[in-house]
Amino acid sequence: MSKGQVLKRALLGRVMASSELEHTLLPKVLALPVFSSDPLSSNAYATQEILLVLGLVGASALSNVIPISIAVALLLATVVVSYRQTVRAYPSGGGAYIVAHENLGMYAGLLAAAALLIDYVLTVSVSIVAGVDAIVSAAPSLADFKIQLVVGFVAFVTLMNLRGTKESGTLFAIPTYGFVLSIYALLVTGFVKCLGGCPLAESAGTHLEPEHALTLFLILKAFAAGTTALTGVEAISNGVPAFRYPQSRNAATTLAMMGVMSISMFLGISWLANQTQVVYTEESSRTVVAQIAHAVFGGGFMFYVVQAMTAGILILAANTAYQDFPRLVSILAQDRFMPRQFMNRGDRLVFSNGIVILAIVATLLVIIFDASLNSLIQLYLVGVFISFTLSQSGMVVHWRRSGEPGSKHRILINGFGAAVTGIVFLVVVTTKFLGGAWIVVAAIPFLILLMRSIHAHYADVARQLAHPDRRPLDRRVGNHTVVLLVESVDASVARAVGYLRGIRPREAMAVTFDKSTATGFRRMAPDISLTILDDAQGTTEAIREYVARVRKKIPREDFLTLVVPELHKARGLWEIVRRPRLHRLKASFLDERDVQVIDVTVMHADIDPEVDESQEVARNYVVVLVSGLHNATLQALEYAKTLNPTDLWAVSLGLDPIATEKLGDEWMGYRIPVPLELEESPYRDIGHSLVRYVEQFGADGRDRVVTVVIPEFVVDKMRHQVLHGQTALLVKRHLLFERGVVVASVPYHLEDG
């Protein structure tokens, strides 16, 4: 294990096997803080947002906070009840994307997905900036380091989430439950004190100059501001698969618990704000919750507890987004709307790529907006209400289609939810558009177009891989011409010569740039013709030209392979890095059509001076790495057949059960005369699993060789490369230093769609 890996293990913990996935599932007591820190934390500022708008009318209008809060609470209750129906109807996770996609069509699904993705990024940025604001309020000397603090907290929450869902849930449970308990303590104490006459807040009686009349628009604006209390409510419906079994029942219970807590805290804070006569303006130095806590606890120990817990939960509200964003992008990747790498689970069984991307985008947003909460919050809420409305509308269609008993009643609940959240969406867009919501409104179509174009690319790739006209021809031993690159006469070249003799090509030829190596090579392999190339135009270019000339001469059905011998002194990345020219050469041949590359590597320690390394290989076990059955795999199988194999297998590692069953079924359906072996990759590392697999052959590189044939897709455009995992590259890196293992890359070129 390298030092880098030791550090990684120390930071993230041990690698978890896929079989441990069930152990990472959350009990309700941990699921609540993991998925509800965002909606619960919004109680810290929802009442304040209402008072801020009502304050424009003057102090007399502040009492309207009660009816507006009741309206928001009713909306919250409606949304919670609606989502309870959703989690029961979609036990495998019923986020807005899935519900909208299934019931309203692809574009509605993509609209919901785009809205949610933006919302999750904003949740991270807004909540951590809000938390840091609270810290800076307490310690103004830190104001100059605000951005650094935000980035530091983003990194901390990211690291904790990379350690695993359960681990982050356990850590973040303390501040979440701490916040809930401290707010309940505040409410109970405040209620008891109010029985004998309520204490007044420090801002009570502050005169507010009326700037507006109390119009319907202003009331709607105050209502829209209060609906921040609803942010994150959908998180549980997205995260059902993270719950312990029975998943949907546990998710529905957790949703109800979150709803009861949120509504009671929100109404309690609004009631106490009204009773203590809090006045809040943008110039206020203390938040509404802080003012109430100061009035109720008289600035004592409990006041600081409430403040500390509020700061804590505001920062950790980001955790909800860290749970749902990676899960959503993994679902989108499964549906081919996002790069497939987002489907991969990391060392700790979380969707690490999604977590890292979320952290990067949220950090960029914070930097662009200079960690200004007022600017960032204007972008918030638009996405929330789009996803609410689409999800509820989708559920109406779902119940209509299902025709289950009681579906009329359910249609009514979800229909009411859709109508109300739809209206609130219009209010939010109208009132926040110029403040910054236009950025979100403009970004959503861009994201939809991006996802649509990713999907079109994958569909095109699938079509090309299955196209009957591009199915490879039937090939046999002898349908193969080989060009050997000779840079020096050493053990690696000798082994490559032995390998070439073993595969019985139609013709084998060698090229070199160095006249001094010619004599030695001719002595070693008199049966292989050697051409000395001129490297004036560069070695890579000279070899490419030579290979292109050979390609034109040989029959179309023949494979043409460039064999690259490599002698390594040590294992590890440094060995690869120190010879960039050779690796550039191999990489450049991936772009060449109808040319394959074989790597014959020898470790210095494996060389025996007593043995003729160039002797013909006696046993060549050929293994074709398979991830699915398509033209690229068929071409690799044809290629493998021309290597004169002693035995030929296809092996597939680490596919999920559905893909495994499908591959097995197709393998028999296509009548492929090659045995297929399907094995687990317990730690989702195909490179390591393949190394363990080839070890069983006991290859020594002289008598006994294992050739691993790797089919590789090659796309025309650079931007399309990010849509395809670089699995082949990683696998090759692992196999490069294995004794007796020869790696063959068989590129399959995809046309630009």
Added chain:
Amino acid sequence: VDFSIGRERLFGALGVHRTQDRWLFELQVWALSKGISAWLCNLEPYEACHVAGIVERLFIDPQHGLIEVSLSDGTGTAVAQWGIRRPTPELALTPGTAVVLDGVAVIGAHGEFVIREPTFETDSFPDVA
């Protein structure tokens, strides 16, 4: 600096071995709960057996018309083998699947136990947490 010592300590502290041992133990407890007649390491050839294990590998050999799985119960391994026919319910025995088998074990070409054409039932391996 001998990093291997630190590495062993680190692994020990991270509980790698403990988790693997616990998984094997739970696997055996689960196999027992299925009323097995023998552990895979103690199979008697040519006698009817009722065994349980986790599928480690699925092998399809269209040329010989065979489909086989290797399974482990934490004590040993055995191979179950069927002739390919349509439909092929054995394809559901993907790696990682828990399975309970009834059949007769024979000795395979490499000395391993092979249970030919056993009846089988998939099961879910319980949560080890």
